Amino acid sequence: MKLQKNIQTIAKNTLLQEAEAVKKVADFIDGDFEDVVTNIFGMKGRLIITGIGKSAIVANKIVATLNSTGTPSIFMHAADAIHGDLGMIQADDYVLCISKSGNTEEIKVLIPLIKRLGAKVIGMVSSIDCYVAKHADFVIKAIVSKEADPNNLAPTTSTTVQMAMGDALAICLLEARGFSAQDFAKYHPGGALGKQLYLKVDDIYPKNELPVISQDELVKASILVISKKRLGAAAIVNDEKELVGIFTDGDLRRMLEKHDDFSNLTIGEVMTSNPKTIEKGEYAIRALNEMREYDINQLIVTEGKKVIGFLHISDLINEGIV
Template sequence: MDFKQIVKDVLLTEANELEKAAQKISFDIEKAIDLIINSKGKLIVSGVGKSGLVGAKIAATLASTGTSSFFLHPTEAMHGDLGMIGKEDIVLGISYSGESEELVQILPHLKRLNIPLIAMAKSENSTLAKYADVFINIAVDKEACPLDTAPTSSTTLTMAMGDALAVCLMKKRDFKKEDFASFHPGGSLGKKLFVKVDDLLRKHDLPVVSRETKLKDAILVMSEGRLGSVIITDKDNKVFALLSDGDLRRALMNDNFSMDCKVEDIATIHPKTLKNKELLASDALQIIENYKIQLLIVTDANDKLVGVLHIHDLIEAGIK
């Protein structure tokens, strides 16, 4: 049995159904977007079985991209959770057949409460579609299942239609990266878009010495600081140089090396610094990688030391 060919056939079948759906988009999708945009309430997604699972994903995508949304199982709605639907809300009902018993049961109650209904189904003649204010067609000609029965192409199209709806709403609302970050503060994407240098900055107990400090004393400070480097400042606390372990190793190769020399004599003068502690941590990581350094010294506008951002701090925070 050629499983590689089977996989290829499934992907091509589903892709073909998506392509056909893209060629027959109706004006109803625009009506759905306008209805949601003009609503003062939430968009509540409901469905059972595979449609319910896809609906839960659609609700999650909407909620994370600027549209207040949650999933409500129709069976739970019939046993008290109908009260979760407010008078300003909209319901997105999903049923490929449009006849799912559990979902159909709540339709008269939605109508009684004057709750607008957007329907995703395969036929405008289905019960779900007839109750709807807006009908979105998710019909497919062929499921990828060899028996043409298990929801495969149809669930893929339903999810894709939900994604398309979410993207349209994002564009309509001019949803930006900063908005996305506010909904994803703990995820890797959110950290890249939300966490700032100041959030990770080491500001206390920094390994700092003056320009006149002897190397042997600076090495002790370096060891205690656990950054592998020592920051050298002048009398005004302005950053003058940086002594790294690399600088120290290179100095050891010099025939005239002395532990009594001034630290500034072997340090890197005017090291790379950052004056904007409000910069995104992900952008700071890019600077660190571009300059092939381990730490980034952060200063104020007058070059006075504010703190240090080490690459390990970025990695531990999930900024990659």
């Protein structure tokens, strides 16, 4: 039991220490950081991000985030750069060198070579009193005082801060580009996330049956229509074919509890008025959110006051956005 409590304490202290470091590094968002964003936004070339060890892993993550938010980026491992990969750098490019110490040998060798090619160097470092900070054209201050590791050796807090600064950079560039949800969808067409961003109600409802019943229709005949269409519900319309209600399995149960004889009842007498609807052209994710908000399994798809389709929760599950 004592060991379990110790583990929980260690884990909580680690998270709190890293959270505090991210909070403190916000104080180093200054004019230098703004210059970095402005120059990357206006560059004619590409952004190449490099590092070694854990910083290389962070660099890969930042590259992925930038690419998915509209800033073309390339990863270059610092060790590979000085063994041939340097050829990917062009004069119009900017190279972001990530290094905690700013004194790593591979990075120290790399920076003069980058400058010789005419590219600009951005340093992301944990100390401004280092080789990278002194020789880079721009500096991002990812400053941390201590790692979460009790020996202050394993890159933990420093890599967390580096990734956070990378996110800050990506979001600033996203805002500068006016990058929209539709733009985001272009780069994420697959999986649940992509479908949430581009799948529309119109892509789904035409596959379903369309049970529509006049409000003057007798319940018995209506139930046969609902059973045949296999959606467990029907849209109820008036003489002008405008939506006035819905009849579901729940309405059927409530009717049976209330009426022993329903042979002369019309569907309009037992329907639920003012049903929840979704307009044609809306995104499917909005339909999902409405179903969750109102705890219902289906929505009637409308075009103005006209019923044009049904959307069921199972449709959204099958599409993979739930």
